[in-house]
Every structure is written in C-alpha cells, then in structure tokens.
Amino acid sequence: MPVYVYWGEDDFSIEKAIALLRDRILDPNWIGFNYTSISPDQPDAAIIALNQVMTPIFGAGGRLVWLMNTTISQNCPENVLTELQRTLPVIPEDSFLLLTSRNKPDERLKSTKLLKQYAKEFREFPLIPTWKTDLLLQSVNQAAEIVGVKLSPKCAELLAESVGNDTRLLYNELEKLRLYTEGSNQPLEVDVVARLVRNTTQNSFQLADAIIMGDTAKALTTLADLMNASEPGLRIVATLISRFRTWLWVKIMIESGERNQQAIAQAAEIGNPKRIYFLQQEIKSVSLPQLISTLPVLLELEVSLKQGASEISTLQTKVIELCQLYR
CATH class of the missing domain: 1.20.272.10 (Zinc Finger, Delta Prime; domain 3)
Incomplete structure (x- = not known):
C-alpha cells in the first residue's frame, strides 16, 4: 500500500522518518524528477498531490509525493474526498503518497477511514509529556544507542532532565557527546555531560x-x-x-x-x-x-x-x- 500518514508534535522525529522514506524510495540521481513536496498554501494542494502521485516515474527508483501539513484528515471537502476514492486504489506500486499533519486525524471522517485503508504506515509522533520521566529516560537511552554514545545511568538521567522532550535538542547534544568521546570506549562522566550539555x-x-x-x-x-x-x-x-x-x-x-x-x-x-x-x-x-x-x-x-x-x-x-x- 503506497500511502504513508504521519502526524504529531514531534517535528524532528517526523523529519527523520521522512528522510528514511526518501532514502528508501528515491534514486539519488533522479530525485529532481521523482520527488515533489506540496505546501498547504498552494491552491488545491491535495488534488495536485493526487495527480502527481499518478505521474509516471522518470529514470530509476520510485516516486514520492509529500503533501505537507494537510488538513484532509480533519476537514475534507467533497471534491477532494471524491478524488481520494478514485485515486488511492490505483496508485502505482512504485509511487508513494506521504501526508503529514500536526493534528490527530479525525477517525470519524470518510477521508481518514479511506487513508487508513490504503496506508502502509498510519503513525503518530507525539511529544513525551515532560512529567513522564521514565519515558524520557527510555528515549535518551534509545537515542544514545542510535547515535553510538555510551551513557551511564546517571548521565542518562542528567541528559533527560536537561533536554526534556525536545528530540531535536537530544540528538544535537548526543552528537556533541559522540564527537567528544570519539575513539574512547569508556562511558561519559557526569561532570563532562553537565559541562557540555545545554541545560x-x-x-x-x-x-x-x-x-x-x-x-x-x-x-x-x-x-x-x-x-x-x-x-x-x-x-x-x-x-x-x-x-x-x-x-x-x-x-x-x-x-x-x-x-x-x-x-x-x-x-x-x-x-x-x-x-x-x-x-x-x-x-x-x-x-x-x-x-x-x-x-x-x-x-x-x-x-x-x-x-x-x-x-x-x-x-x-x-x-x-x-x-x-x-x-
């Protein structure tokens, strides 16, 4: 199913997911021909996106059409719903439609039900509530593993307290710590993290x-x-x-x-x-x-x-x- 729907307030995590999607679908030599991002201020943005995703691919790789900050899963005009019903079932296998929004889709709407029916991913990217310290700590440890930074439990707690639920800041600070410890296999000391991390x-x-x-x-x-x-x-x-x-x-x-x-x-x-x-x-x-x-x-x-x-x-x-x- 060539449809992806991402929503939520964690903008950085959504950006990372989109980057992974682009890398997986597009051939870097043909991005200029097969990748389209459509902003919500364009007239008939949803219709344009649906037309674009049906356009034949040029060269190698697949096609990706990104409909940015769309509201069709919160308020979908009748003409857009009609176009969704006509287009989603026949999107070519190597063309992909991505829809993003900060707001949660209204699952009572026909448009949302239709998107869920054809979506390969229908995924929320929420910000962790800042009072859920256990989830923040879990997020820090997961990100540290991805970036390749060894953190002691106390360092992880300090980092969680310092960056809160700001995922972008978390990865920026971890990258800084990774560069600092490059070539070392020892976990970071708490005083080092306290000096380096923006608090x-x-x-x-x-x-x-x-x-x-x-x-x-x-x-x-x-x-x-x-x-x-x-x-x-x-x-x-x-x-x-x-x-x-x-x-x-x-x-x-x-x-x-x-x-x-x-x-x-x-x-x-x-x-x-x-x-x-x-x-x-x-x-x-x-x-x-x-x-x-x-x-x-x-x-x-x-x-x-x-x-x-x-x-x-x-x-x-x-x-x-x-x-x-x-x-």
Whole structure:
C-alpha cells in the first residue's frame, strides 16, 4: 500500500522518518524528477498531490509525493474526498503518497477511514509529556544507542532532565557527546555531560523554584536568561506545567495521608521514588490551594502563546502573577 500518514508534535522525529522514506524510495540521481513536496498554501494542494502521485516515474527508483501539513484528515471537502476514492486504489506500486499533519486525524471522517485503508504506515509522533520521566529516560537511552554514545545511568538521567522532550535538542547534544568521546570506549562522566550539555530545562526548573518561593526578582531574571538563550516560550511553559503538576500530585498524596514513597511516585508518574523526599521538602511550606490555583494560570499562558501573544511580555506578566500566588 503506497500511502504513508504521519502526524504529531514531534517535528524532528517526523523529519527523520521522512528522510528514511526518501532514502528508501528515491534514486539519488533522479530525485529532481521523482520527488515533489506540496505546501498547504498552494491552491488545491491535495488534488495536485493526487495527480502527481499518478505521474509516471522518470529514470530509476520510485516516486514520492509529500503533501505537507494537510488538513484532509480533519476537514475534507467533497471534491477532494471524491478524488481520494478514485485515486488511492490505483496508485502505482512504485509511487508513494506521504501526508503529514500536526493534528490527530479525525477517525470519524470518510477521508481518514479511506487513508487508513490504503496506508502502509498510519503513525503518530507525539511529544513525551515532560512529567513522564521514565519515558524520557527510555528515549535518551534509545537515542544514545542510535547515535553510538555510551551513557551511564546517571548521565542518562542528567541528559533527560536537561533536554526534556525536545528530540531535536537530544540528538544535537548526543552528537556533541559522540564527537567528544570519539575513539574512547569508556562511558561519559557526569561532570563532562553537565559541562557540555545545554541545560535550559534545568533553568526552567530554577524558574519554577523561584516562582514557588514567591521571589519575583529572581524569577524574572531567570526568565530573561532563558529568553536570551533563545529558549522557546512554549517549551518554558511545558516545563513549568510539568513541574507544578508533579508538585501538585505529591501534595495531594501527602494531604490524603499517603506515606509510601512508591505509591506517591506512581501517582505522580515519577520514575525514581527516591525523588519523593526532595519534592516533599520543596513544597513543605506551600499549600494545596496555592498549587491548584497555579495550573489555570499556566493554561492561560499556554493558550495566549499559542494564539500569537507577545512572548516576552506575556511570560513576564504571568510569571509575576504566579509569584504573587506564593507570597
């Protein structure tokens, strides 16, 4: 089945999957003739893609037509659906149609059902939630194996904390570590990783710490450092949401009378139960209502940034508002 459908927010992983697909399908000498990428701002982009995938191949290899950021699995016009029904069953075996989107396909739609019927791959590339530390650690170890870097458990934990769910940054940092250790068979030392790896997630943790202490000046200074390091605003917000969500779960479990660290770690989705003691200390002087009132503010901040609000001023305003909750 010559159809591939990729979607999700992990742009880097999607890019890697597309590169593998291109290498597998296309002959490098004939890419200019047999590879077409169609942007969503082109009029009738879906119709053009379906016509292109039916075009005979020139020279060697196969043909690949990439319909970028398409919405036909969320909202498909009737004329496009008709063309899909007519074209998908008869796409030549050596021609391939690739559709990508950030949004999850609506499986109730006829267009989505049709794509699933003819798709060789119907695959999601989600970002790992930043509070799922066990999955982040698993991702680090898998990427390290692919890149060829030997990491000790502590180094892997440090790298997971430093890059969070930013897959592109993870591979960039691992490539840096690979070059540093080239010719050596020894695992990296923790202090080496700490010196070499860009640690903006840890700085975002410091921002969360300043907020929970009600230290507005320190919070704004840390935020300025993050912005000067070109840290995306939505990534800062994601780390804050992860941090406060973890604190909230730990506080809820403690307030309910739970004392078993394993049970608290499981509820808060923390991979290492030994972290619970330190988290308890961090929120000892914070009330449950304060933590509960934080998440709606962070949600408002996330929505504002996604709707195109001024990043710096919006972040500054909300950071001040958050700090006031903990005074």
